[in-house]
Each structure stands twice: as structure tokens, then as C-alpha cells.
Amino acid sequence: MLNLLTRRGRRLGAAVAASAALALAVAGCSDGGGGGTDANKGAANSSITIFNGATGTIVENWNPFTPTFLQPTNGLIYEPLYWYNFAAESKPTPMLATGYAWDGAGKVLTITTREGVKWSDGQPFSAKDVAFTFELIRKNKALNSTGISLASVEAKDDKTAVLTFTKPSFTDEAAVIANTPIIAEHVWSKISDPAKTVNQNPVGTGPYKLKTFSAQSYVMEKNANYWQPGKPQIQNVRYIALATADAASAALTAGQVDWMSAFLPGLEQLIKNQKNLTYVNTPALTASIFTCSGAELGCKGPQTDRAVRQAIYWALNRDQLNKLAGGGFAETASPTLLLPKRDQGWIANPNNLNTPGGPDVAKANQILDAGGWVKGGDGIRTKNGEKLSLTIQTVTGWSDFISLNDAMTQQLKEIGIELKPTQLSWNEWNNNQTQGKYQLSLDSIGLGASPNPYATYLKYSSITTAKVGEAAPPSGNYARYSNGKVDAAVAAAAATNDEAAQKAQYAIIQDEIVRDLPYIPIYVNSMLTEFNTGNATGWPSNDNKYALPASWKQWDNGIVLTNLKPAK
Template identity: 80%
Template sequence: MAAAAALTLAAAGCSGDGGKPAGGGNAGNSSITIFNGSTGTIVEQWNPFLPNFLQPTEGLIYEALYWYNFASDADPQPMLGTAYSWDTAGKVLTITTRDGVKWSDGQPFTAKDVAYTFDLLRRTPALNATGLKLASSVAKDDKTAVLTFEKPSFTDEASVLGNTPIVPQHVWEKITDPTKSINPNPVGTGPYKLKTFAAQSYVMEKNANYWQPGKPQIQNVRYIALATADAATAALTGGQVDWMSSFLPGLDQLLKNQKNLTYVNTPALTTSIFTCAGAELGCKGPQTDPAVRQALYYALNRDQLNKLAGGGFASTASPTMLLPERDKDWIADQANLTVPGTADVAKANQILDAAGWVKGSDGIRAKGGEKLSLTIQTVTGWSDYISLNDAMTQEFKEVGVELKPTQLSWQEWNTNQVQGKYQLSLDSIGLGASTNPYATYLRYTSTTTAKAGTAAGLSGNYARYANDKVDAAVAAAAATNDEAAQKQQYAIIQQEIVKDLPYIPIYVNSLLTEFSTANATGWPTNDNKYALPATWKNWDNGIVLSTIKPAK
């Protein structure tokens, strides 16, 4: 996420309830304010199965069976589930649920809610974002849910346990069309529930029925939209925001004299050029030509981009879309361990020449009457991404590619990606349901995409990429619990995606998160990353907000 120089807060984002400033006090009236990158108008959406849900939906309102902490190598933490086991074939998963949990409306939570949730996904493919192949989902009793899959599904374990929001049967069975409902009065088991909503801000309040004793200790949590993301610095240093994850140029100098402000850096996301790659799925433009995508890959001077846009915080990416340091053992060909640091202009030109893209008198290439001109979208005010666009415009011009950057509100930018209504887009990849590459490579399957103009799933194959070899390898990896066998399948996937490059990696972006201790303490630190602290990180946000305490 990006943000930078100071402007102004959106009018509704500057105050707490009733116009009073947010923050401070004891647990009874304590509150904090969060900026999670939203700019402009906030569109209400509390349906946890739709791709445009508001960020607190998963973690604050709804919980999963287990929680996976990507900031450490700890085992998954039991949440609504307390135990699970597979049969030897990997087709039957038995889950034991937690006793004593209530929904925010006071009704008891049982294994029947778990069974209902997964049966809802089975019956409603539009909600089944990860493409789980469920044959049945039943509750043996109030504490035991049994999921039966059509085929071996070991690698779906993390998606099932750690990335599926459990919803209440007594509420959702009354929803006529769950594929269209915004779920305006959400009922969950999480630490917070919805209090108020407005177009520039909304407030979550403590769930008095929360099952973890003594948590949370912060009574109200306000999420705000800024007029632009550029206002992030002013909001943070002006005491109007307690928690945000923004790239702020000169961060150390900015916070030097701010005694209540601190930050952590937890790089884990690969900043990439998303391409609408699948012409057969309705994508239009030169980027649908794999040769163009390959040329863009080699035309990038990533060392320069890190200096100009990454503030020197970024680290080296891999064309396999895994993290070179963490995932080295999963990368089959060590030649694909890292991306080039400098541009290979000669190679980029050679690729385009061979593909029939010819330079015109203006230096821009064309083929069959189509100019090699590409529009790239990013969010207004995301300063590091805007700087990337500025630098890449010059780098691509050297190989005869015209890049046209455009800035949009977050909502429009996100909608374009989800719907496939773009040519190029700057975004990041990483943090699947687990550190197993399966979660990352699910993004490349045809089961997690759709024709342009139709929303892709939550797993986010926004490139509209379809490759039979990749689909088969992902399916084969899911069918085994043998890591050696999985590595063989991932090698096939890596070979294909490095060649096709539907997502073009730039670098592993800094994941800077800023905190204020004026109103709350107990935030994650570099020495205690008890959760991945990014404000937009699903599930972890609930852990952080359940851990912090009101400042004395």
C-alpha cells in the first residue's frame, strides 16, 4: 500500500462518534482510528464471500477455524476449531469445534454452523472463491463437522481452516441470494461488530459476547477514508490516525521527533505489474501477447526502481512469485530464484522484434495497425506506485513501449481488477492461506478467474490467465501430502508462469506499518511480530485489535 505527502482528511474521517476526537481513556470509552488505504467514498459490503468486502469483515466480524501467522513460523492457532484430522486418502477432513462460543446476537455457535458454511460454498459456486471441491459437509454433532471432498485435497487445508469465514446458519439461511447480499447487519463470532456506517467512515464496537475472556480492550475502532492517500502523513503526524500501513518517503526522518509514533517493516508482498493477459477470456490490448509481457519483464531496471520508488526498503523478487529467501527450497530452477536487478534492453528489443512489433518514426512499436501503447492503473496518492509508473514510463520507452499511467480511486481501481477491465495494474502478490506455494499458484488457475466483465474469485486470478498445464499441476499438487511430489508439480507451474508472465514481478515491496501509542499500546514490534500488522491483512487485524490495550 502506498501513500505520501500531507494534504487533508476527508471531512467525515476527522472525528469520532458525535464529532468528538477519537482515542484515549479507559477500556469503557477507548477508541482508535485506522486508515487502511481507502480513499474517496466507501461502499458498504459485509458479505465475507464477495471480493469487494470491507476489510474488517474477516478478522473483526467473522473468524476462521484457525489463524495462520505469516510474520512467524508458529503453528496455526486454534480459533473456532480446536482439532482436525484427515483420512489417509485426503478426502475426509474431520473438525472439532470450540465450546462456549456465541454469535454476536447471543445465539450459540456449533459445528452445524461450520457444516452449513461449507455446504453453502458447495451449493453456491459464485461464493466458492478457492474452488474447493466439496462432495458433502455435515455435522455429526454440535462439536464435530465432517467435510468430504471429491478428490484428495490436502493442500486445501489452509484455505479450509485458515481462510474461510464461518457464518451463522440461523442468519444466512434466510438470505435469499447470498451472491448479491451486502449482508447489512452482519452477525459474527469475532471481537467486534458493526456499530455505524457512513460513506467516509464506519465504526466497529466491542462484541460483548466474544469468546476470548477480557478481549478486546479497545471499545470502538473507527475506519476512515482519506480524501486522497496523500493525506496519510498529515493524518498520522497530526494524531488523527492510530494505525496505518503506508509507504511514507523519509519515514525515519518524519518520525524522528514524534515520541508517540513508531513503525515496523515486514516485507512479504511482491509488487507486480498485473496484466489482463487472457484474450480468450476477453482481455484486450497488446499485453495479451506473451512476447510483450516478456519484454516488459526484461526492460525493468529494478535496482533503479527501488531507489526511486521503494525508498531502498524493497528486496529482490522471484519470477516464480515465491519469496527467494523464505521459499528457496520450493523453487525448482535456481536460475529463477531472483529477477534481474538491471534492465536487459537488448533482450527486450530482441523479443519484440521476433514477435513482429516494429518501431515507428516516433520510437513506439506497432503490429498489425495496433500501437504498443499500454494504460497502467494505480490508486490516487499511492506515491511509491506513482513513482514506479513515472520511472517505468521512461524504461519502457527505451524498448518502444508507450506507458500511460492513470490514477483512480481505490474502489474504481479494485473494481477494474476484479472485473478484468484494465490492461496493466500495479498491485502486489503474496500471503496465501499458507506458506505452501499452492496458495500462490491457485491464483494462476482457470478455476479462480472468469471472463472479463465478470468478477474473479477472492483468490484473485485477475490476469484472466488460463493454462491447462498449470491447472493440471495445481490439481495434482492438491492430491498429495508428499512435499517431494508437490515440488515436482510446482516445477511445472514455475516453468509455465516464468514463460507467460501474466504477473510481472518488480520487487518484494516494503510492508511498512505505522502506529501511534497515544491511544493504544501493545502493537507488534520488530522483536515481537505476534501478527502481520498490516491494517488491510485479513484475520491478523482481529488478532492485533484483540491484543492492544488502551493507553494509560
């Protein structure tokens, strides 16, 4: 999975499948991992089942440095030095580290590691593992998903690791301490190609370790060596893939799934008579049209024309899209790709705070006319013999995005753009984005390593992209966007710890990306997460959002699972 499901929320269909279909779906996922009330007789046999959006065949990959690692890799198996809770305003929570400090120039970061931690194979953890992790990243560009610029790494002793950067790197702090999985030197030093290994027998410090794996489901079991006393209390965690949205909805209401994140129309009515079902809403991700925009990096198609991207932005009727696909629960997005409510203080120009609700068809047509795109007899525009026809990809079963595509097809036709939706497996969809082998793609943006916009704006930087056909880093610049002013502003923001100075650089970035629109925002999706309290208690609630509860969210999934208790 993002992982790379960490960057998107899913809305699934509301219809409940027939009981026979449900039986087939759930039976097809069975691998002896437990699940259901009978399996939860005491903590020793406690188990829960999670659906994190996986559809179709699950491809094994526990390598946290690759774009297609399975989502529980980070949080259940591997842990960071610190963790940020995006569901509430909070300071970073110590995990594998207990302290850190920068030098005055922002080039040297000293980290104090936690004592008494063991790897899941029983070997001791130390600052040497931290140093090894960052040295491996320093030496292998393919592993450097956040573009940090390390000059050297050293373990002073078993409790102290020192990272030296080539330039001031204050804004890399969150990426370093809260978004880098720490790996075991005694394991990874024996791996010849760390960028390509699927890491079949992962060894981590997290609360769980891999028990069994199949193409339909996999089971994680409690790590008996976990460093937090008494945690976790749930023995087995089973992750399943379901064939359809209907099957997911049915599995929830039938008590076959304990944790899932999905928008279900009429949710309150659906669970009204289900005493063990509850939910929480934490909107945070901006549903967007990703465009392969960089012709100089190999992108091909009308979307490489800025005028086309601008016209799409203005032609969208977002109010209608919210009603048709968002169920009325979506919130207004910003063309800066920040969250208008949470990040208003980081948005320099008030005119860029919100996307328009309704369309401006006249403006969209004017932009295309000026760009030389001429309407033909069929109503579709052409330029220099090229038809303004665009393929947009999404994942089979992601019903909200499928509904968006259907509605946008009609909206864009009005200005002479032919939109051709296609549905793919998650693996194919994700690979296309990573490799740049697409024209348009529906995805979501948000949730960087910290509330600072730096991580979001790295998605526009040349240092986190690659030529078409080469893999961009996980959660990187999939748009293949290249802009010298943006690159310079990203670098300048990284060189200071002064928020006012950072805001000045982000203002430059915002001016450029609002004009160029390599990512076209639609709206901030609702993030509904559903829980079954019949097998486990201690889930996040609207009154206690101790973690971002989405079942697909990396890092937070480990926090949630360590807070659960078997239901009595």
C-alpha cells in the first residue's frame, strides 16, 4: 500500500453487498490470522481486522525506502525518532530519540537516542543504527525521498548520533526526525541493493512484526521485544484486501472489519442500529488532479501546456463535485495546496486562500483561445493537429474519485476538453505516477512531516523528481514540475529557522505554482474513519484525537494500535 496510501483518503460506496458476496470476500482473505468475536477471548488471542483501501492482489514489499511499500511498514514495523500528531496541535512526541539539538548555523544536528530499545529479533538498538540509516540514505540517492543534503554521519557513542548537512537544513528537521524509518545495521548492512530489496523478513523496533503473508491478506503479530511496557495489547492484526467498495461496506456492518477509512453516504443511519460501530472525521488531504507537466523531463500531452492546466482549474464546478462525489462533506481547498483553515498564516496572498466554488467558463475559454486551442466541429479543441484529449487515471474501487472523473468529464467538455477516465489496480496506478507514465491522475496532497509547508513544497522541487521512466522518490514531485524560482525558494527556506523569512520564500513559491498549477486542487476531502468496538477499545474519537486515525496513515497506525485494548 502509501504506503502510499498515506497521501490519500478513500470514499467507498454505500451499498451493502449481498451476504453471499460478503462471505466470498471475507473467506477469500482468511489465512488463519483470526478476526471476529470468537477469536478475541483474552489478550493472548486478541485480534482485529483492518481494511486500509487495498483492492486486488497484494504485492509484498516491506522496504520503507521504496514507493510501493505496504502501509504498515512504517508505524508497525519501523519507527521514526519522533512523531507528529496531525489531528491536533502538538509538539513532536519522542519515539526512538529522547532529544535533539541544532548548531546555530543549522548544519549540525545532534540526536540522543532512547536506551533499552531492542529490535524485533532481540538485538539491541543504539545510535549506531541511526547513524547507519542516515549514512545509507546519504550514499544512495534512490533512498533519499525528502532530498536531505547530508555531508557526513557519525555515531559518537551508543546514545549519540551526529548528522552534518552540506547546507543550513532547519526545514529538514521534520523529515529527519519524524519521517525517516530507522533500520537495523546488523540486517541492512548485508543487503546488497537496499533500493530494490522487498525485505521479506523485516526486523524493526515497532510494536508488531510480520507473521504471515498472502496475496489477499497478511497478519502482523505483537513484537514481544517492544520497548513500550505493556504495549501493544492486541496480539494479531490482520490486513485484508477487498474486491469492491460494496464488500468493504458490508464487511464493516457485518462486524468482519474493525478499522477502515471510507466515506459512506448516510453513515450515521447506516450504523444507527450497530452498537459496536463508531466513527471520527479528520479532513486533511486535498484531492487534486496531478498533471505530468514537465515536457523537458519527458512528459507528453496537452497537459504540458500551462494554459490547459489553468483552464481546467477555472472550469471545475467544485460545489457540484462536492455534492456528486464528496457527499457535501468536502471542505474548500487552496491553490497553494495548503489547508485554508489550518495554514492560513502561511498563505501570503489572500486571493490564493480558497479555490473558486463555481466555474468560470468564460475565463477558461478565454485562456484556451489565447493559448491557440481552437474548437473543432465536435466541440473538442485542437492545436497544431493535436486534439485536446486527456486520459485521467484512478484506482479501481475508489468510488469518490470515479464519481469525480464522471462529473469532470462533463464539466470540461463544456470548454472543449475531452477527458477520458481509466481505472487501474493500485499498483499500476502508483507505478504510473512514480514513473511519470501518465497525463492526469487523481490523488491527494497533504500531511507533510510537520505542519510547516516545507514538505508540501518539496513536491514542486526538482530535487524530488526524475525523468519520465525513472522513479521519483516516495511522495515526491510526481508532476515532473521544474521551476528555477521554486527551487531557489525551497533552498532558501531550508536555510533559515526564521518563520518570517520562510514565509517570504513560500510566498514566491505560491505565486509560481498558483500560476503554473502542476497539481490542480479540487477540494479538501472528508476523512471519515470507522471503528468496531466489539473486539477492541481505545480508538481515537472526536473528543480525543490522540493520532490521525485513518487506517492507511503511516506512523499513526502504530500509535493507534499501541493504544488499543481487547474488548472485555
